[in-house]
Amino acid sequence: xxxxxxxxxxxxxxxxxxxxxxxxxxxxxxxxxxxxxxxxxxxxxxxxxxxxxxxxxxxxxxxxxxxxxxxxxxxxxxxxxxxxxxxxxxxxxxxxxxxxxxxxxxxxxxxxxxxxxxxxxxxxxxxxxxxxxx
Amino acid sequence: xxxxxxxxxxxxxxxxxxxxxxxxxxxxxxxxxxxxxxxxxxxxxxxxxxxxxxxxxxxxxxxxxxxxxxxxxxxxxxxxxxxxxxxxxxxxxxxxxxxxxxxxxxxxxxxxxxxxxxxxxxxxxxxxxxxxxxxxxxxxxxxxxxxxxxxxxxxxxxxxxxxxxxxxxxxxxxxxxxxxxxxxxxxxxxxxxxxxxxxxxxxxxxxxxxxxxxxxxxxxxxxxxxxxxxxxxxxxxxxxxxxxxxxxxxxxxxxxxxxxxxxxxxxxxxxxxxxxxxxxxxxxxxxxxxxxxxxxxxxxxxxxxxxxxxxxxxxxxxxxxxxxxxxxxxxxxxxxxxxxxxxxxxxxxxxxxxxxxxxxxxxxxxxxxxxxxxxxxxxxxxxx
Numbered sequence: 001x002x003x004x005x006x007x008x009x010x011x012x013x014x015x016x017x018x019x020x021x022x023x024x025x026x027x028x029x030x031x032x033x034x035x036x037x038x039x040x041x042x043x044x045x046x047x048x049x050x051x052x053x054x055x056x057x058x059x060x061x062x063x064x065x066x067x068x069x070x071x072x073x074x075x076x077x078x079x080x081x082x083x084x085x086x087x088x089x090x091x092x093x094x095x096x097x098x099x100x101x102x103x104x105x106x107x108x109x110x111x112x113x114x115x116x117x118x119x120x121x122x123x124x125x126x127x128x129x130x131x132x133x134x
Numbered sequence: 135x136x137x138x139x140x141x142x143x144x145x146x147x148x149x150x151x152x153x154x155x156x157x158x159x160x161x162x163x164x165x166x167x168x169x170x171x172x173x174x175x176x177x178x179x180x181x182x183x184x185x186x187x188x189x190x191x192x193x194x195x196x197x198x199x200x201x202x203x204x205x206x207x208x209x210x211x212x213x214x215x216x217x218x219x220x221x222x223x224x225x226x227x228x229x230x231x232x233x234x235x236x237x238x239x240x241x242x243x244x245x246x247x248x249x250x251x252x253x254x255x256x257x258x259x260x261x262x263x264x265x266x267x268x269x270x271x272x273x274x275x276x277x278x279x280x281x282x283x284x285x286x287x288x289x290x291x292x293x294x295x296x297x298x299x300x301x302x303x304x305x306x307x308x309x310x311x312x313x314x315x316x317x318x319x320x321x322x323x324x325x326x327x328x329x330x331x332x333x334x335x336x337x338x339x340x341x342x343x344x345x346x347x348x349x350x351x352x353x354x355x356x357x358x359x360x361x362x363x364x365x366x367x368x369x370x371x372x373x374x375x376x377x378x379x380x381x382x383x384x385x386x387x388x389x390x391x392x393x394x395x396x397x398x399x400x401x402x403x404x405x406x407x408x409x410x411x412x413x414x415x416x417x418x419x420x421x422x423x424x425x426x427x428x429x430x431x432x433x434x435x436x437x438x439x440x441x442x443x444x445x446x447x448x449x450x451x452x453x454x455x456x457x458x459x460x461x462x463x464x465x466x467x468x469x470x471x472x473x474x475x476x477x478x479x480x481x482x483x484x485x486x487x488x489x490x491x492x493x494x495x496x497x498x499x500x501x502x503x504x505x506x507x508x509x510x511x512x513x514x515x516x517x518x
Binding site for chain 1: 263264265266267268269270271272273275276279280281283284287328329330331332333334378379380381382384386
């Protein structure tokens with residue numbers, strides 16, 4: 001069984017996002033027509049269907065929408081890391097993303113908690129945006 | 135739709151560990167049983183739908199060909215756990231459009247045993263994986279655990295509600311000869327079961343199974359000439375709110391049922407009070423609680439009370455998953471929820487202890503992905 005940690009595979013849509021993470025900057029796409037920020041990266045705005053956008057840095061601040069504590073090695077690649085906290089983070093600017101809460105015990109994590117981004121380098125090209133208590 | 139449609143045949147294979155049958159073999163066995171149940175000649179079937187079942191090229195036609203059927207209409211459907219319920223609707227639509235007259239719908243899977251069992255962790259791809267799996271996201275369990283956590287936060291839902299659901303499903307499975315987990319379960323067993331993704335314990339999770347099921351849909355007119363009493367599709371609906379629960383518009387405390395349910399009830403001209411038995415998709419305990427609320431069997435936030443004191447058990451206010459569900463009968467992607475709904479309404483086809491006496495109307499749901507897809511059927515003994 002492959003126990004190597006799975007890494008993102010940046011593509012045409014996502015490479016700017018992952019380059020940003022590597023540079024320790026959280027970047028989102030902003031629609032040039034209606035100015036809505038969006039995440040998962042894509043070339044078309046889900047609000048107005050404009051295909052014009054720019055990448056813009058966001059604050060990296062947000063709140064925990066909800067979370068779960070992974071206490072069992074469901075994925076072999078992450079077995080050594082349990083327990084860890086997976087969460088949905090609502091960024092101040094609007095978009096929501098999946099991430100991990102680090103820098104505190106799992107028992108300290110609460111819905112609504114203020115968090116900020118930090119980056120963990122996994123190799124020379126990929127850094128993951130994690131979040132920790134603000 | 136212009137016409138009226140019915141389910142006229144159902145088939146089910148052994149569930150659990152079925153090492154002697156391949157995945158496709160199970161699909162054929164379920165199909166054979168459904169065709170025999172309907173009392174049809176298989177050459178009369180001119181529509182075949184299958185789930186993706188692992189992604190083999192044009193799989194629905196592979197299954198049709200192996201059954202000796204040359205269909206006028208066939209396609210593969212992939213809506214996760216909502217596939218079976220939505221196949222029934224696709225079948226109705228195809229017949230209503232004149233594409234075909236009788237549709238065989240099949241799902242099979244091999245998750246427990248044998249060479250056709252999937253052995254690999256899926257590769258990291260775009261979509262689900264790129265922004266989830268690198269964080270250690272194990273998939274459906276984490277999505278539903280996070281949803282449950284949010285529900286607990288908004289409504290004060292206690293963990294014991296999940297335990298009550300797990301126990302009810304096990305009680306029903308214990309009465310079902312074709313169930314994977316028949317041994318009794320107590321609340322102490324529930325509390326003692328290990329955390330997987332908190333707030334879910336192992337006993338909050340469905341089984342991993344080999345097995346298959348099938349059903350046949352045709353017009354009410356054609357149904358009248360067949361072997362068994364037709365079970366009519368009186369109401370139907372679908373709603374698919376998002377692919378990813380990380381979508382900023384996703385509401386983790388509500389399922390697509392809050393739209394598909396009212397659509398189905400409106401089409402059937404009935405209300406939740408008229409339902410005698412509910413076969414609710416139950417990949418995790420929490421989903422049943424949310425469905426009870428989202429279908430309007432109780433108010434939002436009152437699901438925990440609704441599942442207390444045996445109210446969702448046979449003999450209770452609304453028997454749920456009279457076969458034991460995915461949680462205890464086995465995981466056949468919701469196909470056996472449809473099969474069970476039909477059998478309950480026919481009457482006398484299941485073990486007497488798990489027959490809901492006099493059941494005339496059943497609600498069957500399917501739910502898939504990251505709380506992504508949802509489908510509803512309202513089945514009726516009476517012609518709509």
